[in-house]
Amino acid sequence: MQGNILTAIFETFILFYAISIFSIYIWLAIVSAKELRRNFFTAKITRYDAIISSPLAPMITVIAPAYNESLTIVENIKALLGLYYPSFEIVVVNDGSKDSTLEKAIEAFDLEKIPYVIDYKIPCQEILDVYKSRRKAFNNLTVINKINGGKADALNSGINIAKGDYFIAIDVDSIINPYALQKLIKPFFEETDRKVIATGGVIGIANSCKIEDGQLVEIDVPDKFLPRCQVIEYNRAFLMGRLAWSRLDGLLLISGALGLFDKEVVIACGGYYTKTVGEDMELVVRMRKYMTKKKIKYKVVYIPDPLCWTEAPSSVKILGSQRNRWTRGTIDTLFLHWSVFFNRKYGFMGMVSHPFWVFYEWLAPIIEVLGILYFIIIAIIGEPNWPFFYVMVFFVYFFSITFSTYAILYDHLAYHRYKKKRMILKLLLTAWIEPLIFHPLVVYWAVRGNIDYFIRKKKGWGKMTRVGFAKPN
Amino acid sequence: MNPIKFTSVKLIILIGCMSCVINLLFTPGSYGSTNIPGSIAGEAGQSIQTNDSAKQTRELAVQALKTDSVKIIRDKNISTTAPEYQAKKNSSRLNKRNNYLFLLIIGNKNAGEIKSDLILYGNKHLPLSFRRPYFRIVEKGFNYPVILLFIILIFFFSLNILFVLLVLYYSNQNKNRKDRYTSIYQKMYEDVLRSYLFGDIDWEKALTKLKKIKKPLNRKILTTVLFNFQDNLRGEMDSQIVDIFVKLDLYKDALKSTRSSHYYNKINGIRELTNLYPEAAEKIVSQYINDPNDLVRAEAQTSYIRLHPDRPFDFFKSLTSPFTRWTQVSAFYLFRLHQLPVPSFAQYMDSGNRNVRNFCLRMITYYQQLESAKEIYKMLDNQMELTRFLSIHAISELRLIQGKELIKKRYPAETQKNRIEIIIALKNIGNAEDFDFLESIIRSDSISLKTEACRSMYYMSNESRERLILLKQETHLKIEQFIDHITDSRN
Numbered sequence: 001m002q003g004n005i006l007t008a009i010f011e012t013f014i015l016f017y018a019i020s021i022f023s024i025y026i027w028l029a030i031v032s033a034k035e036l037r038r039n040f041f042t043a044k045i046t047r048y049d050a051i052i053s054s055p056l057a058p059m060i061t062v063i064a065p066a067y068n069e070s071l072t073i074v075e076n077i078k079a080l081l082g083l084y085y086p087s088f089e090i091v092v093v094n095d096g097s098k099d100s101t102l103e104k105a106i107e108a109f110d111l112e113k114i115p116y117v118i119d120y121k122i123p124c125q126e127i128l129d130v131y132k133s134r135r136k137a138f139n140n141l142t143v144i145n146k147i148n149g150g151k152a153d154a155l156n157s158g159i160n161i162a163k164g165d166y167f168i169a170i171d172v173d174s175i176i177n178p179y180a181l182q183k184l185i186k187p188f189f190e191e192t193d194r195k196v197i198a199t200g201g202v203i204g205i206a207n208s209c210k211i212e213d214g215q216l217v218e219i220d221v222p223d224k225f226l227p228r229c230q231v232i233e234y235n236r237a238f239l240m241g242r243l244a245w246s247r248l249d250g251l252l253l254i255s256g257a258l259g260l261f262d263k264e265v266v267i268a269c270g271g272y273y274t275k276t277v278g279e280d281m282e283l284v285v286r287m288r289k290y291m292t293k294k295k296i297k298y299k300v301v302y303i304p305d306p307l308c309w310t311e312a313p314s315s316v317k318i319l320g321s322q323r324n325r326w327t328r329g330t331i332d333t334l335f336l337h338w339s340v341f342f343n344r345k346y347g348f349m350g351m352v353s354h355p356f357w358v359f360y361e362w363l364a365p366i367i368e369v370l371g372i373l374y375f376i377i378i379a380i381i382g383e384p385n386w387p388f389f390y391v392m393v394f395f396v397y398f399f400s401i402t403f404s405t406y407a408i409l410y411d412h413l414a415y416h417r418y419k420k421k422r423m424i425l426k427l428l429l430t431a432w433i434e435p436l437i438f439h440p441l442v443v444y445w446a447v448r449g450n451i452d453y454f455i456r457k458k459k460g461w462g463k464m465t466r467v468g469f470a471k472p473n
Numbered sequence: 474m475n476p477i478k479f480t481s482v483k484l485i486i487l488i489g490c491m492s493c494v495i496n497l498l499f500t501p502g503s504y505g506s507t508n509i510p511g512s513i514a515g516e517a518g519q520s521i522q523t524n525d526s527a528k529q530t531r532e533l534a535v536q537a538l539k540t541d542s543v544k545i546i547r548d549k550n551i552s553t554t555a556p557e558y559q560a561k562k563n564s565s566r567l568n569k570r571n572n573y574l575f576l577l578i579i580g581n582k583n584a585g586e587i588k589s590d591l592i593l594y595g596n597k598h599l600p601l602s603f604r605r606p607y608f609r610i611v612e613k614g615f616n617y618p619v620i621l622l623f624i625i626l627i628f629f630f631s632l633n634i635l636f637v638l639l640v641l642y643y644s645n646q647n648k649n650r651k652d653r654y655t656s657i658y659q660k661m662y663e664d665v666l667r668s669y670l671f672g673d674i675d676w677e678k679a680l681t682k683l684k685k686i687k688k689p690l691n692r693k694i695l696t697t698v699l700f701n702f703q704d705n706l707r708g709e710m711d712s713q714i715v716d717i718f719v720k721l722d723l724y725k726d727a728l729k730s731t732r733s734s735h736y737y738n739k740i741n742g743i744r745e746l747t748n749l750y751p752e753a754a755e756k757i758v759s760q761y762i763n764d765p766n767d768l769v770r771a772e773a774q775t776s777y778i779r780l781h782p783d784r785p786f787d788f789f790k791s792l793t794s795p796f797t798r799w800t801q802v803s804a805f806y807l808f809r810l811h812q813l814p815v816p817s818f819a820q821y822m823d824s825g826n827r828n829v830r831n832f833c834l835r836m837i838t839y840y841q842q843l844e845s846a847k848e849i850y851k852m853l854d855n856q857m858e859l860t861r862f863l864s865i866h867a868i869s870e871l872r873l874i875q876g877k878e879l880i881k882k883r884y885p886a887e888t889q890k891n892r893i894e895i896i897i898a899l900k901n902i903g904n905a906e907d908f909d910f911l912e913s914i915i916r917s918d919s920i921s922l923k924t925e926a927c928r929s930m931y932y933m934s935n936e937s938r939e940r941l942i943l944l945k946q947e948t949h950l951k952i953e954q955f956i957d958h959i960t961d962s963r964n
Contacts, residue, residue, distance in 0.1 A: 041737040042768065045744075050806035056835060057802065115957035116964060119920035132963045139963065189802065190767065192795035192828060264890070387613045388620055395623045398630035405637040412641055416648065424641055 014371050021360055022399060029406060031244035036414050039304050048182045052084055058165045059087045060181055060260070063158030064172035065151050066092055070099040074108040076172050079214025081141065085181035089140040091158045092172065096125075096148025105143050110134045116161075122271030124156040125149035151256070152272035152279035159263060159271055168260045169280075171310065175206055175216050176258065180307040184260040187301040194297040197287050198261045200254035201307030202238045204417075205231045207314060216309050221423040226319055227312040228430045229438035235407035239304060239414070246302030250353035252288075252333075254300065256280035258308035265290065276336070278329020285337045285349075292346055306415060320445045327449025328458065330362055365446035397435055404431035588615045655694055658685070662698045666717065670702070670710050676720070686721060696723055696745055703748055718749040731757055740772045747776040755780050763794045771800040778804050782813045789821045789829045796828040801835070819845035827857055834863035838870045846873050853879055862891050869898030877902050881910060893925050900929035907933075908940050915944065915952070927955040 051057050062080055066073055073092075080090050094102045105111060116130035124146070131143040146157050155169050168184065170176060177183075180201065188196045207227040210218035222228045245251040254261075259280065266272075269290045272279045284300060291298040313319040334341075334357055341358065343350040378384045408427050411417060418424050452458040591611045595604050614621040662683060669679040685691045696718075703714050718724055727750065730742025743761065746754035758780060761773035774796065778785040785808060789796075818833040819842065834852060837845045849871075852864040861883075868876035880895045887895065896914060899907050914926035930941040945952045958964050 041735075045737060045740050045768065045772075047803065050803040051799075054802045054806060055839065056798075056805055114961050114963060115954065117920060117924055117954050117958040119924070121921075132961075186799060189799035190797050192797055387610070391620050391623045391627070395627055395630075398627045398634075402630040402633045402637075405634050409637045409641055413644060421642075421645060424645070428638070428641075 010374065014367070014374075017359075017367060018396075021364065024356070024360065025240075025403060028244040029240045029403070031247050032240045033410065035243050035247045036239065036304055036410055040414055043305070046186070048179065048186075051182045051185070052086060054086060057086045058185070059089065059163060060085060060185065061158070061162035061164035061167040061263075062088060062090045062170060062176075062181075063155055063162065063167050064090065064092045064170050065095050065154030065158065066097065066101050066172040067095045067148070067151075067154070068097045068099045068101060069172055070097070070101045070104050072173050073101050073104050075214040077105060077109065077141065079175060081138065082178055082213075082215065083176065083181055084178045085185075087164075088181060089142060089163055091161050092141070092143045093154040093158050094143060094145045095150070095154040096146060102143070102145055106131065109138050109141060109143075111141075111143055118160055120160055121267050122156045122159055124153050124160060124271075124274075127157050127160070130161070150274060152274040152276070155279070156271040156274070159266060162263060165263055166260055167263050167266070168258070169256065170308065171257045173311065174203075174257050175211065175214060175309040177201075177305070177307040177309075178215070180258065181260075183303055183305055183307060184258075187299075187303070188260075188262070191299060194299045195262070195265075195291070196299050196301055197265050197291060198254050198259055198284060199301045199303060200242075200251075200259045201303045201305050203234060203255050203257050204306040204309045205234060205312045206309035207312055209309065219417050219419075221418060221426045222312070222314075224314045225430070225433075226316070226438070227314050228426065229434045230312040230319075232404050232407060232427060232431055232434055233438070233442075235411050236404060239410040240403070240407050242302050243304050245353065246300065248348060248352070249299065250348045250356075251300045251302055252285055252349065252353050252357060253281040254284050254302075255308075257310050261287075273336070276329060276332040277325045278333045281329060282333040282336060285333055285340065285354075288349055289337065289340065289346065292349075304414065306417065316441070320441070320448070323442060323445035324449040324452060327362075327365075327446045328453045330357065331450065331453050334358055334362055365443040366450060368443055369447055400435040400439070401431055404434065651690075654690070658691055658694050659698060662695055663701075666698060666702065669717075670706070670713055683721075689726075692721075692723060692726055695721060696726070696749070699723070699749055700745075715749055715751075724750040724753055728753065728757075736766045736769050739766075739769050743769070743772050743776055747779050751780055759788070762788050762792060765794075767795075767797070770794055771797065771803065774800050775803045775807055778807050778813070779811065782811065784816065785813050786816060786818075786821060789824055789826070792824070792826055792829060796826060796832060798828070801828070801832045804832075805836070815840050817844065818842060819848045822848040822852070827860065830855075831857075831860055831863055834860065834867055838863070838867045841871060843871055843873075846871070846875065849873065850876055850879055853883060858888055858891065861887070862894055865891060865894045865898055869894070869901050872902055874902050877907075881907070884910075889919075889921070893921060896922060896925040896929050900932050903929060903933050903937075905934075905936060908937060911937075912940070912944070915941075915950065924955055924958060927952065928959040931956065931959055 062083070064076070064080065066076075069076070077090065077092060092105065094105070110133050111131040112134055113129050114132045118127050118130075125148070127144050127146045129145045131145070133139070133141055142161060144157060144161060146154065149157075158169075159167060166185065166188065168181065184199045184201060187199050190196075204219075205222060205227055206216060207222035207224065208220045209216055210220070222231060242251060242253070256279065261283075265287055266283065269283070269286050271283075273282045273286070276282050288298070288300065313322055334354070337354070340346045340350045340354045342355055346354070375384065375389070405428065408424065408431065412424065418427065588611060592608065595607045595611065599607055614624060665674075665679050665682040668674045669676065674682075683695075686695060699714050699718055703711065706714070724746065727742045727745035730738040731746065733739050733742065739761075743754065743758060746757060754776060758773050758776045761769050762777060764770040764773060774788060774792075777788045781787060786804075815836075818836045818840070821829055821833050822845070824830055824833075830852065834849065836842075837849065845867075849864050849867045852860050853876075855861055855864070865880050867873075868880060877899070880898060884892060884895050896911070899911060903911070908930070911926045911930050914922050915930070917923060927941060930937045932938075941952065941956070944950055945956075
């Protein structure tokens with residue numbers, strides 16, 4: 001009898017959970033569509049020529065942590081030097097690389113060690129040397145060499161050196177849109193009654209794209225299946241998720257690959273937290289908490305423009321390692337800021353965003369696996385309701401395809417990135433296969449991430465090998 | 474149209490539809506279990522039979538089962554008999570509520586009719602081999618209404634996918650076609666209007682050569698062409714371009730746009746009028762200076778500057794809405810681009826709008842308006858950190874020595890950022906009186922303040938530099954390192 005009650009409760013929970021997750025996704029997609037439409041028109045009438053030559057433009061520091069990036073470091077720095085913005089500096093942080101990252105940068109940009117007094121406003125590993133170029137053309141380039149401490153620590157070192165009022169945190173191996181700085185700074189300049197503390201943009205996948213001199217020349221759909229699945233996944237996440245969260249003022253994550261931050265607020269918060277692998281999300285949550293505590297009206301803005309292109313993992317092993325890390329980072333952040341959970345004091349973040357992340361980002365794969373296990377048990381010991389099962393499976397499958405197809409449509413209407421029909425067709429076909437192959441893998445890695453976090457207490461980043469866009473010198 | 478590509482799109486659509494149909498036809502059935510949400514759904518489905526009309530439906534179905542073709546499916550699985558339904562009839566109120574919800578959606582009577590129609594359809598049209606799974610689905614669907622709902626939703630999703638595919642296909646086609654069309658007509662209009670502007674042809678001839686100018690899209694292209702001309706051509710042609718804009722009645726389109734409820738059209742209208750028909754724009758722009766829409770307001774504010782070269786910032790006097798920093802940058806850009814005479818910004822410093830005050834401080838600094846000193850000093854007591862920062866910066870950049878004591882007095886109460894600015898200011902306006910002040914900072918703990926204090930001491934005068942070098946003797950201050958740092962011009 002008790003068993004029946006328990007199973008009934010579990011079944012009801014699963015049903016309502018599924019209904020709620022579908023409803024929330026549809027709601028987010030609708031909000032995103034509205035926001036995307038607004039941005040589409042706004043982009044058409046916005047003129048950036050004013051900021052490009054303006055002495056009123058504030059200085060922005062581009063912080064690029066580099067660890068064992070010898071393959072691409074020169075090309076990447078060159079690409080950063082080509083950003084269109086009147087006042088910016090680049091701080092490349094060599095985070096104790098074991099390869100020739102530093103040597104290659106020194107050679108390519110004629111760098112020399114300079115005397116530098118460092119103000120450690122935020123604690124970080126010791127900065128050993130600061131390098132500047134002898135050539136005036138690279139006047140805005142600073143390379144610092146420090147003891148290895150991880151990405152968050154490298155970013156903190158960069159913040160300590162940064163001269164700008166704002167800094168942009170990037171992955172050095174990403175390709176930044178030359179107009180990214182002006183687009184990212186715009187929201188900071190538009191708000192008058194609320195302080196914008198951070199902005200982020202869409203991250204595109206550059207596998208199979210044509211790249212010359214560190215610049216994206218031609219966009220194409222990745223040839224390999226896994227990166228292609230990630231294109232759809234990123235579209236869904238950025239265009240149908242984060243955009244809506246930004247509109248609703250509940251954005252908790254600015255991607256580590258590209259984000260512009262108010263330096264003063266970040267320093268006041270204590271910089272990046274170095275003991276987590278989800279430093280990007282953790283910082284945003286901490287900044288939001290800080291602003292709430294200080295009772296300052298604030299905003300975290302997301303720009304639906306593909307401002308950064310990154311190489312997506314194309315091997316199962318590396319992708320698994322990345323997803324495992326993302327899961328651990330999410331759990332870490334959610335637990336570090338558990339005080340926010342359903343806490344009215346934190347407004348929308350406390351009542352909606354944080355609980356959403358708990359229930360639908362962290363717990364979703366676990367509940368999915370539990371549901372599957374439960375069904376397997378039922379299939380073995382009893383007779384499951386097969387018609388219902390099949391219909392449910394197809395329902396979920398079709399929902400997934402519909403959602404992915406809309407993500408492709410959003411992308412197409414907003415940016416017209418994939419110009420050839422062949423490209424769209426490839427993506428559409430991937431959307432049909434992705435739920436069957438890619439999704440189970442993602443769920444598996446997420447569960448592994450949970451196991452690694454709670455049972456194996458794993459804290460590291462895992463191995464992340466990059467092929468690199470540029471050919472080796 | 475590329476037939477191969479079109480076929481591939483059609484293929485996808487076909488696959489979508491087919492998979493839906495296949496799902497429905499080949500879903501096997503197995504009855505009588507309780508499991509996952511199926512149990513809830515199942516019970517909900519069974520309770521449908523508590524309704525009289527549903528009973529009728531069942532009778533209809535049973536009659537249908539008596540036909541030859543339905544005999545095929547009369548096996549153990551179809552034994553969901555009346556007593557079983559009766560036993561489960563009294564299950565739970567929740568189930569009944571589910572049932573009512575379903576009936577509400579599909580209609581009490583309709584449910585029975587749909588089922589009997591589906592069975593009849595199967596009997597008449599389906600081949601024998603398909604009938605068995607088909608009847609199972611129908612029977613199951615009407616026993617478990619949630620299944621039916623999900624099937625409807627699957628259809629809905631399939632239609633959605635179909636819709637998206639069509640939109641993707643046609644939007645792509647349309648965009649490409651529109652781009653081609655625009656480039657063809659843009660080139661044609663450019664050629665004709667260029668010939669007219671350079672005097673090669675007269676207006677009558679030009680007018681005959683300007684094809685399809687009644688079409689809204691072509692009128693937009695014409696306006697774009699005129700915009701481009703205005704950007705690239707100077708002198709007499711400026712007024713000729715305005716003439717063309719008026720002669721072709723394009724200004725009427727722009728006026729209409731300014732009355733649009735959509736901000737995008739409104740902004741385009743304002744922009745077109747400002748650039749191509751300033752007389753009409755003057756009357757309209759003032760209305761939007763305090764518009765609640767940020768973008769419309771920003772456009773109106775920058776347009777005002779263009780339209781009033783003699784008093785470009787007079788709108789500050791009536792400004793009750795924010796003057797965002799982005800608009801400030803745009804305004805300043807236009808102001809410089811059109812080389813407008815620089816007004817005295819001090820006159821706007823008593824504005825109640827903090828954005829205006831900050832902008833004026835920036836402009837005073839940029840244009841070195843020394844006569845604004847009094848207004849700058851007043852702003853040192855402002856509540857806003859940024860305003861005070863800009864005032865200190867102005868004192869520094871304008872070398873207002875009288876302001877030195879004022880900022881030094883403020884130092885203890887200031888924020889870190891403003892303190893640094895005060896120290897930097899002393900580099901420009903400081904003298905021997907300030908050595909002790911700077912030395913006290915050098916002896917403090919803050920590295921940033923110390924660095925700037927060293928810099929100010931080092932570059933203020935020879936005397937101050939000597940004083941700083943004297944401090945080297947106190948090794949714990951590590952002045953050597955700071956001097957090395959500040960003397961490298963790259964830091």
